[in-house]
Amino acid sequence: MQFDLFQFITRAAQPAERTFTLEIGEGWFSDYSIAEPVQVHFTVQHEGTSRVKLAMWFDVQTNAECARCLEPVTNTYQIRQEYMTSLEELQSDLCDLPVSGRGMLDVNQLALSEISLQVPQVVLCSEDCQGLCPVCGSPRKLGCGCVEQSADERLSIFDQLLS
Numbered sequence: 001m002q003f004d005l006f007q008f009i010t011r012a013a014q015p016a017e018r019t020f021t022l023e024i025g026e027g028w029f030s031d032y033s034i035a036e037p038v039q040v041h042f043t044v045q046h047e048g049t050s051r052v053k054l055a056m057w058f059d060v061q062t063n064a065e066c067a068r069c070l071e072p073v074t075n076t077y078q079i080r081q082e083y084m085t086s087l088e089e090l091q092s093d094l095c096d097l098p099v100s101g102r103g104m105l106d107v108n109q110l111a112l113s114e115i116s117l118q119v120p121q122v123v124l125c126s127e128d129c130q131g132l133c134p135v136c137g138s139p140r141k142l143g144c145g146c147v148e149q150s151a152d153e154r155l156s157i158f159d160q161l162l163s
């Protein structure tokens, strides 16, 4: 979704509000996938005489793998972000927003950047996830019941074989 920020700053008096469906192109997210569709809300309003305030909010549900046991993990994140800018900023190199030369703001790209900043790349199914069983390779929380031998036990078996 493109928003003409230049025109808004120079001409519009009333706040603007948009809702759009996020377009997720290839190559943005590799550590998780995003459940679609994502509805993004976006508002712009004048703040004082020379500044504008942008606000964006949406919920995003991610499907990832636990970093320890590889079980699927689904999380929902509430993305809430505000930005301030001005005509001077827009026309200089100081603007951090994804704005083209003519003052067109790429709100879709802004939302994608915010997801990549706010969603952690590493997730666990639970804080105390025990990972995988070293004997059978299944997640320990499933209770496979394998008996793990400690290093001492293995050594004592070794000793018995030698004797």
Ligand SMILES: [Zn+2]
Pocket (backbone or CB within 6 Å): 066, 067, 068, 069, 070, 071, 124, 125, 126, 129, 130, 131
């Ligand atoms: Zn886990």
Ligand SMILES: [Zn+2]
Pocket (backbone or CB within 6 Å): 133, 134, 135, 136, 137, 138, 144, 145, 146
């Ligand atoms: Zn096991």
